[in-house]
Every structure is written in structure tokens, then in C-alpha cells.
Amino acid sequence: MKMINRRSFLKGGLAGGAAIAAVGTSKQAEAAGSFGGYPDSMGVLVDLTKCVGCRTCEAACNKEQGLPAPDKPFDDPSVFEEKREGGLPRRTTEKAYTVVQKYDVPGREHPLFRKVQCNHCNEPACLTSCFVNAYKKTPEGAVMYDPTVCVGCRTCMVACPFYIPAYSYSSAINPVVKKCIMCYDTRLKFGKPPACVEACPQEVMTFGKRKDLLKLVTSGSARSPMPTWITCTAKPRWAARPGCIFPTCPLTRSATTPIWATSRSSVTSRSSWRWCPWCSPSGLRSLPAFIC
Amino acid sequence: MGGRKKTLLGMAALMLLTAPLVAPVWAGDGPGTVEIGSLATYYSAVTFDHAMHTGVASSCAECHHHTTGLAPTDPTCARCHEAGAKAGSVACKDCHSDKRFSAEDQAKIEGNPQLYHKGKPGLKGAYHRKCLGCHTTMGGPTGCQDCHTRNDKGDAFFNSGKYAPAPTTSAGHGGGH
Numbered sequence: 001m002k003m004i005n006r007r008s009f010l011k012g013g014l015a016g017g018a019a020i021a022a023v024g025t026s027k028q029a030e031a032a033g034s035f036g037g038y039p040d041s042m043g044v045l046v047d048l049t050k051c052v053g054c055r056t057c058e059a060a061c062n063k064e065q066g067l068p069a070p071d072k073p074f075d076d077p078s079v080f081e082e083k084r085e086g087g088l089p090r091r092t093t094e095k096a097y098t099v100v101q102k103y104d105v106p107g108r109e110h111p112l113f114r115k116v117q118c119n120h121c122n123e124p125a126c127l128t129s130c131f132v133n134a135y136k137k138t139p140e141g142a143v144m145y146d147p148t149v150c151v152g153c154r155t156c157m158v159a160c161p162f163y164i165p166a167y168s169y170s171s172a173i174n175p176v177v178k179k180c181i182m183c184y185d186t187r188l189k190f191g192k193p194p195a196c197v198e199a200c201p202q203e204v205m206t207f208g209k210r211k212d213l214l215k216l217v218t219s220g221s222a223r224s225p226m227p228t229w230i231t232c233t234a235k236p237r238w239a240a241r242p243g244c245i246f247p248t249c250p251l252t253r254s255a256t257t258p259i260w261a262t263s264r265s266s267v268t269s270r271s272s273w274r275w276c277p278w279c280s281p282s283g284l285r286s287l288p289a290f291i292c
Numbered sequence: 293m294g295g296r297k298k299t300l301l302g303m304a305a306l307m308l309l310t311a312p313l314v315a316p317v318w319a320g321d322g323p324g325t326v327e328i329g330s331l332a333t334y335y336s337a338v339t340f341d342h343a344m345h346t347g348v349a350s351s352c353a354e355c356h357h358h359t360t361g362l363a364p365t366d367p368t369c370a371r372c373h374e375a376g377a378k379a380g381s382v383a384c385k386d387c388h389s390d391k392r393f394s395a396e397d398q399a400k401i402e403g404n405p406q407l408y409h410k411g412k413p414g415l416k417g418a419y420h421r422k423c424l425g426c427h428t429t430m431g432g433p434t435g436c437q438d439c440h441t442r443n444d445k446g447d448a449f450f451n452s453g454k455y456a457p458a459p460t461t462s463a464g465h466g467g468g469h
Contacts, residue, residue, distance in 0.1 A: 050421065052424065052434075054436060056450075059449050059450050059451070060449075062451075063449065069451055069457050070451055070457065071457060071460060072457065073450055073451045073452035073453075073455075073456045073457070074449075074450040074451055074452065075436070075450045075452050076452075110428070191395050191398075192393075192394070192395075193393040197393060198393065200417075201416055201417070201419075201420040201436075202417060202420050202421060202424070203392070203413045203414060203416065203417025203420075203421065206393075206411065207393040208393070208398060208401075212402075212410075
């Protein structure tokens with residue numbers, strides 16, 4: 001074997017590395033937060049100013065997805081007072097893919113009701129975190145989950161900034177993650193709106209092509225023009241753009257700290273957070289709509 | 293009776309008879325009650341007291357937008373719409389679709405690039421937003437069953453009434469319910 005001396009080895013290594021760097025970068029490689037969604041994907045625009053907390057959406061979801069009977073009737077408003085550890089409001093569970101939360105916001109005449117469910121993000125954190133590829137963002141818009149490959153590690157539950165994936169703790173043999181699927185199997189595939197959208201008496205939710213819903217919001221025809229909300233729920237972890245942080249702030253874990261990060265770099269720097277003028281208690285006239 | 297008196301009497305009678313036609317549209321117009329039941333599935337039909345509401349609303353346009361020919365009461369609407377011709381129908385269901393978000397509905401909206409009010413609510417949404425909107429600000433029934441009682445199918449849907457789950461005695465574990 002021909003002996004190579006150290007100097008030649010290092011020279012060769014440097015040259016090779018430079019060559020790879022010059023030609024090896026794939027054109028496909030993109031930064032996180034750059035997927036704008038499939039072109040014809042459907043979406044649901046939620047106008048929380050219209051929600052009256054009737055919970056018809058919860059009842060409709062329960063029936064559509066064949067979920068077990070709830071612990072309390074769906075017209076029982078005492079569920080809003082139930083608190084989990086840490087004083088947190090109710091969350092999605094294996095028996096409830098969507099729940100309505102109630103907040104008494106100072107300065108607001110009526111309580112604020114908020115429907116919580118999977119936001120079907122364009123770049124889901126759950127999908128990114130799953131090492132067995134159990135999640136899939138369908139072209140129709142729904143983020144689907146395959147229970148047959150799931151290993152039950154629950155990393156997706158940690159990853160989701162909105163604390164949506166629930167776990168079937170009640171099943172000892174085959175526990176799996178449970179969450180809203182936008183009624184994909186029974187409705188979305190056929191172009192029909194999800195059960196909750198159809199059931200809501202106040203038409204809090206509007207179903208349509210996601211790009212049309214965005215136009216509704218930005219044109220002002222919907223209750224509040226707030227494009228940055230869409231940015232946020234579509235790109236959790238605020239990877240690409242500054243924007244409004246969801247009321248249940250994943251970082252502060254408090255129910256009503258709507259904050260506005262003024263720039264990308266300041267998202268993680270709490271001292272730069274400001275009260276979002278749209279949600280701040282003094283100027284609260286409407287909670288922005290969000291799109292999932 | 294003299295000829296002149298007869299003419300006067302005749303004219304007076306004519307005026308009395310035609311009064312309803314020339315009286316302002318406002319005065320107690322429309323049906324006494326309306327049975328709103330086209331969407332009744334989980335609740336019974338609503339017996340809507342139209343006569344009472346004509347007394348509390350400031351104008352027909354308050355509920356019927358500008359379909360009666362009057363100018364809209366909402367200043368946002370008045371920016372584009374003014375008083376004018378009456379529409380063909382003032383019934384809610386003739387403009388608000390009862391199959392909102394269906395494929396046909398979506399196609400109709402998409403296929404009309406001139407349409408401004410793309411976010412027009414469907415019939416169920418229109419009823420509830422219109423009625424509850426006023427009731428919350430002016431004081432009126434706001435509970436679901438205040439206007440329409442739930443039927444048996446509704447009780448099953450809401451797991452309420454005789455379908456209510458038995459109350460659990462244990463407090464439940466954290467994060468499980």
C-alpha cells in the first residue's frame with residue numbers, strides 16, 4: 001500500500017470537502033416553515049367571536065367519530081369549570097377530539113369561548129417529531145394518523161405546541177394517540193364539511209378551500225383581518241415568521257397571554273413580547289379568527 | 293243627502309278601504325306568527341311571534357335587511373346599500389342556503405366572481421346570529437331551549453334528558469376525563 005503523508009491527506013481532505021460543498025447541496029432542501037400547504041387543500045376558518053359555548057360541536061364530533069358516551073351531558077355548562085392540575089382548563093382526550101373552553105376575560109362583557117382541536121398545521125410538529133412516520137398531511141388538508149405504525153412513545157404529544165394529541169390511557173393492550181381528523185374518512189374525502197362545522201348553530205366555522213378562507217380574512221369580510229394568526233397555526237414553533245402566539249401560550253402555559261413577537265429573533269426572547277393589540281384586555285373588541 | 297255630501301262620504305269610504313294599501317309598510321305588516329321548522333332535527337319548530345317583534349324592532353330592515361325596500365339599519369351595510377326596490381322575497385330561507393358548505397354551495401360561490409358577500413351565513417347560522425345577536429344586547433331568550441324545545445332525537449344527540457350518563461361518584465383522575 002502506498003503510504004500517504006499527513007500533509008497530502010489533509011490537502012486531499014480539504015479539497016474533497018470543498019468539492020462536495022460546491023456541488024453536493026440538493027435543490028430540494030428547504031428550511032423549516034416553508035411549506036404553504038397543498039394548493040387545493042380545504043380548511044376551516046373559526047371566528048371565536050361568534051361562539052356561545054353551546055357545545056353542539058362536541059356532540060356532533062362524538063356522534064360522527066363513534067366516541068364513547070361523555071361523563072356529562074353535552075348541554076351541561078359545568079364542564080367549563082373543571083380544572084386540571086395547575087388550574088388549566090379542559091383539554092382534548094381520547095373521548096373528546098374537540099372541547100370548548102371558557103375564559104372570563106377582564107373588560108369583556110361576555111365570557112370568551114374557545115373551541116380547541118387539531119389545527120391541521122401545514123408543517124405539523126407532531127409529524128416532524130414522529131420517528132415512525134405515523135402522521136401524514138393529506139392533500140385535502142387533514143393531518144392523519146396511522147395507528148398501526150404508532151409505537152405509543154407519545155413524542156407527538158410533547159411536540160404539539162397546542163397540546164392536542166390525546167392518548168388512550170384506558171387501553172392497556174393497544175393504546176394509541178387520538179385526535180381530530182377533520183372527519184377525513186367520513187366527510188372530507190367526499191368534499192363534505194366536518195361534523196362540527198355543519199352542526200354549529202352560530203356558524204362559528206366556515207369550511208372551504210384554505211386559500212379562499214385566507215382571502216376572506218384578509219379582505220375584512222370575515223370578522224377580523226388577522227393574517228398573522230394563520231401564519232402561526234400553520235407553522236407551529238414560529239419557525240419562519242413572526243406572528244401572534246395562540247392564547248394558550250405553549251411557553252407560558254397560561255390561558256390568556258396573547259403576545260406578539262415583533263421579529264423572528266425575538267420569539268424566544270420573552271422580554272421583547274408585547275401585548276397583541278387585537279387581544280389585549282384593554283382593547284379587546286374581537287378575538288381574531290384562526291384557520292386550521 | 294245632497295250630491296256633494298254623498299261624494300264626500302264616498303271618498304271617505306274609499307280612503308278608509310284603501311288605507312292599508314297606502315299606509316307605511318311598517319304598521320303591523322306581515323304574519324302574526326311564523327312557524328320556523330325547515331331545519332328541525334334535534335329541536336322542535338320555533339313558533340316565532342312576528343307581530344310582537346314588529347313592535348320592538350325599529351324597522352323591518354332590522355331583520356329583513358333591505359329586502360322590504362327600506363334602507364338598512366346597520367351603518368356598515370348602509371355604506372353600499374340604500375333604500376330601493378323590494379326584493380322578490382323577504383323570507384330568510386330564500387337567500388340563506390340550508391345546505392351551507394355543500395359542494396353545490398361552494399361551486400355557486402366560486403363560480404360567481406362578482407359576489408362580494410362570500411361569507412354569507414347559511415340558514416341556520418343566519419337565524420341564530422340574527423336572533424341571538426339582538427337578544428343578547430336587548431335582553432331576550434338566549435338559552436337553546438328558550439326558543440325551541442329539544443325532541444327525543446336531540447336528547448340522544450346531547451346525551452341529555454333520559455339519555456344522560458349516570459353521574460360518576462369518583463372525582464376522576466387528573467387529565468383523564
